[in-house]
Amino acid sequence: MADNKVMQSTLGALLESKKYSAIKDVLITMNPTDIAEVLSEVDETQLPRLFRLLPKEDAAEVFVEMDPDQQELLINAFSAKELHEVIDELYIDDAADLVDEMPANVVKRILAAADPQMRREINEILKYPENSAGAVMTTEYIAFRPDMTIKEAIDKIKRVGTDSETIYTCYVTDDKKRLLGFVTAKQLLLAKDDSEKISSLLDEQVISVTTDTDQEDVAQMISKYNFLAIPVVDKENRLVGIVTYDDAMEIIEEETTEDIEIMAGMSPSDANVTYLKTPVFDIFKHRIPWLSFLMLSATFTGIIITIFENKLAACVALTAFIPMLMDTGGNSGTQSSVTVIRALSLNELEVSDIVSVVWKEIRVAVLCGVTLSILCFFKILIIDMTLMHNDDITIIVALVVCLTMACTVLVAKTIGCVLPFVATKLGLDPAVMASPFISTMVDAASLLIYFGFASMLLFKV
Amino acid sequence: MADNKVMQSTLGALLESKKYSAIKDVLITMNPTDIAEVLSEVDETQLPRLFRLLPKEDAAEVFVEMDPDQQELLINAFSAKELHEVIDELYIDDAADLVDEMPANVVKRILAAADPQMRREINEILKYPENSAGAVMTTEYIAFRPDMTIKEAIDKIKRVGTDSETIYTCYVTDDKKRLLGFVTAKQLLLAKDDSEKISSLLDEQVISVTTDTDQEDVAQMISKYNFLAIPVVDKENRLVGIVTYDDAMEIIEEETTEDIEIMAGMSPSDANVTYLKTPVFDIFKHRIPWLSFLMLSATFTGIIITIFENKLAACVALTAFIPMLMDTGGNSGTQSSVTVIRALSLNELEVSDIVSVVWKEIRVAVLCGVTLSILCFFKILIIDMTLMHNDDITIIVALVVCLTMACTVLVAKTIGCVLPFVATKLGLDPAVMASPFISTMVDAASLLIYFGFASMLLFKV
Secondary structure, eight states: OOHHHHHHHHHHHHHHTTTTHHHHHHHHHHHHHHHHHHHHTTTHHHHHHHHHTTOOOHHHHHHHHSEEEEEEHHHHHHHHHHHHHHHHHHOOHHHHHHHHHSSHHHHHHHHHOOOOHHHHHHHHHSOTTTHHHHHHSSSOOOOOOOSSBHHHHHHHHHHHHSSOOOSSSEEEEEOOOBBBEEEHHHHHHHHHHHBBHHHTTBOOOOOOOETTTTTHHHHHHHHTEEEOOEEEEOTBBBEEEEEEHHHHHHHHHHHHHHHHHHTTTTOOOOOTTGGGOHHHHHHHHHHHHHHHHHHHHHHHHHHHHHTTTTHHTTTGGGGHHHHHHHHHHHHHHHHHHHHHHHHHHSSOOOGGGGGHHHHHHHHHHHHHHHHHHHHHHHIIIIIIIIIITTTTTHHHHHHHHHHHHHHHHHHHHHHHHHHHHHHHHHTSGGGGHHHHHHHHHHHHHHHHHHHHHHHHTTSSO | OOOHHHHHHHHHHHHHTOOOOHHHHHHTSOOOOOOOHHTTTOOTTHHHHHHSSSOHHHHHHHHSSOOOOHHHHHHHHOHHHHHHHHHHSSHHHHHHHHHHSSSHHHHHHHHHSHHHHHHHHHHHHTTSSSHHHHHHHOOOOEEEEETHHHHHHHHHHHHHGSSOOOSSEEEEEEOBBBBEEEEEEEHHHHOOOTSBBGGGGGGGOOOOOOOOOOHHHHHHHHHTTTTEEEEEETTTBBEEEEHHHOOOHHHHHHHHHHHHHHHOOOOOOOTOOOOOGGGGHHHHHHHHHHHHHHHHHHHHHHHHHHHHHHHHHHTGGGGHHHHHHHHHHHHHHHHHHHHHHHHHHSSOOOOHHHHHHHHHHHHHHHHHHHHHHHHHHHIIIIIIIIIOOOOOOHHHHHHHHHHHHHHHHHHHHHHHHHHHHHHTTTOGGGGGHHHHOOOOHHHHHHHHHHHHHHHTTTTTO
């Protein structure tokens, strides 16, 4: 990116001094993704002029990589002919994304610029629910019949290959478009005898998804099986599209960012806009709901403390340990919940594993709780009692704190590992059960345990 | 996975009744990844017998997908000939991973079973530092000279293609092995005239990494540019290997899990072992260091409270708001730090952006702080003062709490967005600066602000 900043000012200067052929020579050496990055910072008035200098074969690729606001600007600046040239070069899934993101008047221009066939395919994709395999697939795949020869298949690739999203995995269907299997370009290229039938190469161990499979599951399957593409079929097992590995990588990145944001108590941000380009008010809107909810839910801890206020007044030393107990509880619970959430999203765990997970977490909690209690006991003995000469803190106080510590860790880890399963079972994203939410529950639990032990051991008479 | 559990018992039963040919027929319909999943649960004594029933061409692929402990078991069960057959079929990067993971006596057997050429290439890869491009690359790529014809190139693919990790992106080098550019199998297949020279197709906009590039950067580049593979060159720009998209997906998944674990206050777990297979004591070891450190660092909040103990005794009502203020501060800081950490790891931000990030976070913090303060004021008015009739809580107390709230959010968000940059600058993983670490700092800050305002407004006389 640092290089791209230099490139931006260079191109700006060349444009100022109208050195168009120099600009062309520079652009031709660059990768489309980098060109889009450079163009992302240029002036609104310069953008269409610079875009027109791009080599024709790169224009559509650069266009796809640009921010939505710049795409809109360009579409509005294009003549009908220019727009047609760009739209015509887009892959169907990218065109459908574009139509999905642009305002209505721009969509009208895009659809007018598309061929009837393309328009039909875009509408086909748009009818599927958001985040489903149908909505992210492309309809530009290569399909063979089983009785074609290898030579005929290669000839078909030569004919239609330029317009296909991938030529490396090709699908084999029957006369009703039902998916029979796949062949790879590698098999075709390596075949000794090209007069043999496609059916002789056909791999029938074909793994497919249906149009309503969640995009995250589609991406995880592509990653798990190391596929270049996965076929998407309808309810009658008819091939309707494919999802390719590059889309899978993007989906995984988006879904992970979403999970991380939810785990940190935020609503998911728009995947198409980077942090620096998101307006302050939008960031505020993503953050304030959880902050408000969690603040208000702290009313419970407030009430618990108020109830025990008189006892606290009698032994103020207890107050000093509240933050430590609450934080340790929160941290312990977060560790468990985040571990389970991640394992669920990588499909390493499923809901039926809950018993083994809880049993494992309880054993870990006992180990952690005992270790922390012992450590805490010596900490109180050495720091609070010996070094700081705090006479309010007696061995009994230390005992109350350490017992609370061990129990809080156990409760926190149990809550932490159970809640993500509960969320999954309820059809919610398990990530909502992470860190901030658990802290609030664990805070209340740890205070109740604390005052419980204090009542038993300190205030019993 | 549910399907695979059924499959496990089916195969187990078939094996018991020695129906070997039925097992063979079943296995042949399955994808290698699924076979590995099914085998992951079978009995130690059954495993080698089942593995021997696999179709030869699938055996190596299944082997690569298995857990390290099962791989070790199999290697020990193999005859020298069987081991040679499996090792011979492995891609070099997978073989190097295997050598890296196995204990010394097993490594000896593996290297003895490998051809001298393979042994040399494995050792070549192993000499690069862990997590570098050199350590994750494979040396099995296809390279052409620019003066070869397209026909000669296709013939070379036919000859060496089976042993190459990918045939879809091929590299063009000069006689000193220096990287000149690349051609794709698509270009070769679609070429009209196969007597033309490779140099006519050559794409010189080649983006490469060096052997010491961090694996995370390599994976991010493959994802950013939608590459199938990226070439790895040495300091003299000589091609030494490639990293393919499937390895990139795995690296991204591993690194993300690592980030999430670190953000939740854990040491990263072993990427090769799933949660359910990790022993309880290992999980304990990954969690206890941060828990202990954070517990001990809460000594500071304890000391702060102890110092103001007398004042707290005079107005015990203040204690009830401590958890709410600390949690809101922690949550606010976490939101900012996690946002920045994720943007840094996706390369959306770099260290030089710190000023714009801080300025943005300050504006977001002011909006959040003011909103939360107002909400909190009404909450105290309605719940604590009116509904609960808590006479200790006066308007002045409410004011102290709300002022603290606003200032804490501001401090928390500032700390939260600055710390990940500091970590990056220091060469640390920014993820260590997330949630638990920030909570501890923000806890101390919020208490100091709280007692500061309380001293000014409540205890001033």
